[in-house]
Amino acid sequence: MPVLAKYMGLLALMLALLTLAPLGVAVIVQDFHIAWRYLVVIAALLIFWGASRSIAEPWHIQTNEALTVVALAFVLSPLLMTFPFMGSGLSFYDALFEAISAITTTGLSVTTDLADKPQTFMFARSWMQWYGGLGIVVLSVALLMGSQIASRSLSEPLGGETLATTTRTHARQTLVIYSVLTLTGILVVWLISGNGLMALNHVLSAVSTGGFSSFDNSLAAIDNWYTRFTIIGLGLCGALPLSLYAVVFSKHWRAGIRDRELLALSVAILLVTLLLFLSLHFHSGMNPQDAAGHALFLAMSSQSTTGFTTVDINLLDDSAKISMIFSMLVGGGVGSTAGGIKLLRVLILLRLIQVVLQRTTMPSQAVHYPKLDGKVLEDTVIQRALILILLFIGVVAISWFVFLMHGYPPMNALFEVVSATATVGLSTGITAADLPVLLKLVLCLNMLFGRLEIVALLVVLYPANWVGKRKELS
Structure with a gap:
């Protein structure tokens, strides 16, 4: 517990600093009924941080402790931000839903009539998506934490499938890349659209692949296809490994542009674009030009898990939804x-x-190891990948069953559950203010499971993680 308290204290300080941004916006636009709520949250966070300062920082942190800290950061931060969100007229459960959707970079929303909502609320959702996308933990590692060993454990508690070493230096490099993408995106969208506030809110959500829009019908409210594709293009940039940018802009740029995930992302988008074009043109009756535009946009949005849309998803046929x-x-x-x-x-x-x-097709005595990019895949990497795939599908299946028991159409229910668990935010219309509270909570769990890749949240729920003496390394 002291270890958790120490690192949660550092995360509380980072969250307090991040909360200064919506507080500043609230003061500037004179949303004082919301500003005092943010002051209360900041005060609570600083009090907790102050109390944790007396705890000595351990020289190492165990895997279960790192996972717990990461999970609690994403569970407790939306609980805290629910209080200021309620200042915009939302009920507790709706405010909690919006806060979880924000911090997990999902973008599902139960809020309508966005034009009537305070500007602070609109900015705060996008801002939460921005720092949720990078990760509160990565921000803390980059700016606050000193222990290299602990920093590495917190940034990548389960280890990584790549060869990149996650240290404080790497976290800072990631922060720089992320910030440059964001600032460049805001400037470009602002120049194209002429609307600075719209550019700010949408780029913060796009780079984080979050998808919160200040319009009820998402980017369908924007007539300019240049603006639409610039915004979704930033979402596509966020869907690439951030470390890849450092490689592309180095002397090893040829290896960067041949990256297997970059190629896979491109192929996946082209394939989905083709399938959506056929559906939109032949089933929905769109002319070829409109069908091509919407198909490419939706393919980029769904594959990057950004979640912006230019059409009503509920009007698509089942082949497009699949x-x-x-x-x-x-x-x-x-x-x-x-x-x-x-x-x-x-x-x-x-x-x-x-x-x-x-x-x-080989002789029984032949040895053939699975390789990727010319490197033999280690057993631990293979096991981790397969376990996460299995757990992901399991969460989707269980949640889908709950929605089916409430009488929702199977295809729309599956779409909604996958969208929440994959932290996408595209919706068939099921996610709304009148959705039963139980189903809102199911989607909240889906979003948290998806953002934390399931294992971290399961560790928090595992009793042995909290009971018993901490095992020190000899």
Whole structure:
């Protein structure tokens, strides 16, 4: 418990600093009825941080402790932000839903009539998506934490499928890349659209692959296709491993542009675009030009798990929804802000299937190891990928069953559950203010499970993680 308290205290300080942004906006636009709520939250966070300062920082942190800290950061922060969100006229459960959707970079919303909502509320949702996409923990590692060993454990508590070393230096590099993408995106969208506030809110959500829009009908409210594709293009940038940018802009740029996840993302988008075009043109009756535009946009949105849309998803036929369901399930790259199972894990699964088929044609004594990018896949990497895929599908199946028991159409219910678990935010219309509280909570769990990749949240719920003496390394 002292270890958890120490690092949760540092995270509380970071969250207090991040909360200064919506507080400042509330003061500037004179939303004082919301500003005092943010002051209360900041005060509570600083009090907790002050109390934790007396705890000595351990020289190492165990895997279960790192997972618990990461999970609690994403569970407790939306609970705190529910209080200021309620200042915009939302009920407790609706405010909690919006806060969880924000911090998990999902973008599902039970709020309508957004034009009537305070500007502070609109900014706060996008801002939460921005720092939720990068990760409160990564921010803290980059700016506050000193222990290299503990920093590495907190940034990547389960280890990584890539060879990148996650240290404080790497966290800072990630923060710089993320910030440059964001600032560049805001400037470009502002220049194209001429609307600075719209650019700020949408770019914060796009780079984080969050998808919160200040319009009730998302980007369908924007007539300019240049603005639409610039925004969704930023979401696509966020769906790539952030470490890849450092490689592309280095002397090893050729290796960067040949990255397997980059190629897989491109192929997936092209395939989904084709399937959606056929559906929109032949089933929905759109002319070829409109069908191509909407198909490409939706493919980029679902594959990157950004969640912006230019059409009413509920009006699409089942073939289009199925295409998008698989796209959302796969998601973006490992080490990106995107959700889903992740492209690298799907590539590992496909490689394993290929090896199994190849072994059927080989002599029984032949040795054939699965490889990716010329490197032999370690057993731990394979096991982790397969377990996460299995758990992801299990969460989707259980949640889908709950929605079916409440009488929702099977295809729409599956779409909604996958969208929440993959932290996408596209909706068939099921997610709304009148959704039963139980189902809102189910979707909240889906979003948390998806953002934390399930294992971290399961560790928090595992009693042995909290009971018993901490085992020190000898």
